[in-house]
Each structure stands twice: as structure tokens, then as C-alpha cells.
Amino acid sequence: MSKINLTICMGSSCFARGNNDNLELLEKYIEENNLQDKIELAGARCSNQCSDGPHIFINEKKYDNIDFEKIKQLISEHLKNN
Numbered sequence: 001m002s003k004i005n006l007t008i009c010m011g012s013s014c015f016a017r018g019n020n021d022n023l024e025l026l027e028k029y030i031e032e033n034n035l036q037d038k039i040e041l042a043g044a045r046c047s048n049q050c051s052d053g054p055h056i057f058i059n060e061k062k063y064d065n066i067d068f069e070k071i072k073q074l075i076s077e078h079l080k081n082n
């Protein structure tokens, strides 16, 4: 089973619009659910698409206007299909 690559935009716009909390919640979620072997978490710089942020990328696909509920949903979908 390959790892999910989850990249979170750390640019100032996405960060201020939710990814600051999302990052913290995500780190906690990965630890509490023992997902360290299943999710590779990384940060990205601003990709100049701030207007529909905050963004995350999962396996290089971009997801817009995300919140933590949506991130959890995307993770479980990807884990199921992996």
C-alpha cells in the first residue's frame, strides 16, 4: 500500500484562512489514529491561487476552500481506495 501524499499550503493567505488550524489538527489526527505510515505530510509555498484557498493537495490533486471536516473526509476516501 502506498502512502498518501498530503501537502498543505503554508502561504500566508491559506495559512491565515484556516491552514494554521488545519495543520495543527491534522498533525494531531495523524498521531491519534496512527496514520504516520499511511500519510506523508508536507508543506507547500503559495502557488498564487490564493483566492480559492485554503488549499491542500492530495497526491498532487488540489482541493479548494477546505476545512478540517473536508480534510478528514478526503483522507478516509483516499485510505479506502488505496
Ligand code: FES
Residues within 6 Å of the ligand: 009, 010, 011, 012, 013, 014, 015, 045, 046, 047, 048, 049, 050, 053, 054, 055
Ligand atoms: S497562500 Fe495558498 S495559494 Fe497562496
